[in-house]
Amino acid sequence: MDVKLGRVVITGAAGRMGPTVRTGLRADADHLVLVDREPVTVEDETETAVAADVADLDTLVKAFEEADAVVHLAALSDEAPFDSLLDTNVQGTFNVLEAARRAGVRRAVLLSSNRVTGSYPIHHHVFPDEPPRPDGLYAVSKVAVEALGQMYADTFGMEVVALRAGSFKEEPTETRDLATWLSPRDCVGFVRAALTATGVSYVTAYAVSANARRFWDLTVGESELGYRPEDDAAQFAGRFADDDPFWHGGPQSGDRATPEAVLEHLPD
Template sequence: MDQGMEAKLGRVVITGAAGRVGPTVRTALSGDADHLVLVDRESVTADGENETAVKADVADIDALVRAFEGADAVVHLAGLAREASFGELLDTNVQGTFNVLEAARRASVRRVVLGSSNRVTGNYPIHHHVFPDEPPRPDGLYGVSKVAVEALGQMYADTFGLEVVALRLGSFEEEPTETRHLATWLSPGDCAGFVRAALTAPNVSFVAAYAVSANARRFWDLTGGESELGYRPVDDAARFAANFADDDPFWHGGPQSGAYAGADAILPYVEE
């Protein structure tokens, strides 16, 4: 992938291609990439000659190396996107991301885009405007696993020269389905825009950026993503505000992750 050339992306691998975000990214990149390699532990069907489907788990580093051969970039979306036991999260999110980064290094892939999460800072209060360089405040074990994902990306960038972008994805939905989404919504269009920008931005070493739509009530600063990746989101959850009560208790205070944070949300997984 030649930096500065935004029209074509070369050969791009998508892990977790059959997941919630994967199909949107696949569709968005299909016209820009020379070839897409779709990796998932579930069966995926290639659509035409410019796609290759690979059934593989991120636990299998040798399979990842084979899938990554000749690739210019990897978009890593595979993993657990929910609270779970620490062991599950270590195996799937942390070990899985290590395997992806290490396979990328072995296969001489230039750039890796990591699907991180807003939950790495989910315990900041809702009145706090968070910048990407502020200390992590994960809201649970899932958030902790994504802190480790970003740390691995930083280490591979610093140590091995990989170009790594960690996108702290907001609440990816067709449209907001709960009050919190008025702040945290990530529309499919903006999700595609952030991923494309993360693949094409020049002069990247390591970048962590919030990938969230331009919601008037958002908690997270977008200037980093705009200045370092060159993408400004266009959608705003405010147009759905009439669907939700103005006096919802979420807005009275508490952590940005709302019900996803706190002892009641975490103890079932700690005491398993």
């Protein structure tokens, strides 16, 4: 069944995930508004490019005018100094949600991260309603992103979906990806579902492919958003050693959940 998405804003359109989401939504959207600090070239009259930083609230409000939804992808996507994470991930998400509220945007899809629960052990099957166990400062900023989404849904009646994305790559490149891989096809599938699901107030769902070794429960994505992922990293398992130390135990984020990963970003 064809589903029209209306006018959709994508922040971080030139980033790592942005081009895949843009291409995947183009056929279903009436118009795409592509927001990024970096230059974006439009394909045709169904797209508009807006050069803007998520720090610029006034420009975001203008970019969001008459939009039906926003897909917020702009972010620092790994460990960094905490003030940088606060500025880009937390303040930036606040600006996106506030701009959406002022512009009357109905739905916001926020890119969260699997790493908000990255300190759970690898043998623990995590449900989205379990307490966060962030693996570092980056993950803490994503916990705040989810909290902002919950607040805007509860307080202002916005429809908000936070997608805890897995490891978004064309193909797995490390052992951990056998559990965490998010394929481009499934990435688009989750985002489209998050834009079109009915009866949404606030939903947090893991967005990860149907990997046999995954750590996370996918029933919320299927029951609340109506999407069941199609790909499985098991097809690439032969590339990686079966006895990799990662599978012997430890946190789901592996080396990302170590003191050393955080200490290098702390002030002297």
